[in-house]
């Protein structure tokens with residue numbers, strides 16, 4: 001399979017609804033030697049002082065969102081954006097382009113130094129954001145809804161209602177399945193999932209001459 005981007009390495013988009021096992025699959029890809037870039041990790045660090053995103057958020061929302069030490073008061077910002085849709089749009093308009101840019105620029109920069117073959121981009125909103133179009137291959141991790149609810153309750157210590165609410169606001173698994181090139185079913189054990197990741201990695205790993 002030839003890559004369609006000109007980055008020099010194969011871009012694989014990995015997604016899945018909350019509790020599907022996406023992070024677990026991403027870890028396995030990393031163990032196998034793929035470079036893994038997480039949109040959530042970048043988004044978490046995006047508001048740290050010193051980033052261009054920090055500067056833009058402070059100029060958009062004002063210094064009243066700052067704590068005495070200069071850090072953004074994330075709880076306060078969350079309250080603002082969750083109670084006002086136009087503010088939420090404003091924040092997303094700053095955050096999303098930053099995250100996308102960092103995902104690809106981090107990978108391109110690492111590629112210059114390490115010359116790897118496969119980068120896995122762990123992106124919860126892969127299809128919703130349209131970023132799937134920039135990938136050579138897309139993978140969705142999918143699990144039964146009841147299983148996802150149980151995992152999220154255990155992992156995040158939230159109620160069944162909260163877990164269900166988080167699941168219901170996302171694109172349904174059925175739709176992701178239809179859009180993805182590959183589906184990793186994760187209704188068995190973690191070992192089962194890892195075996196499926198191993199098999200898929202073998203399939204996706206480019207031949208020496210292909211890169």
Ligand code: ADP
Nearest residue numbers: 017018019020021022023024151155188189190
């Ligand atoms: P996501 O990133 O899709 O939200 P995670 O990979 O974090 O999901 O998995 C959610 C929780 O379920 C984690 O605590 C993880 O260890 C656990 N988990 C994932 N897959 C399995 C599995 N096949 N069997 C048991 N627990 C699992």
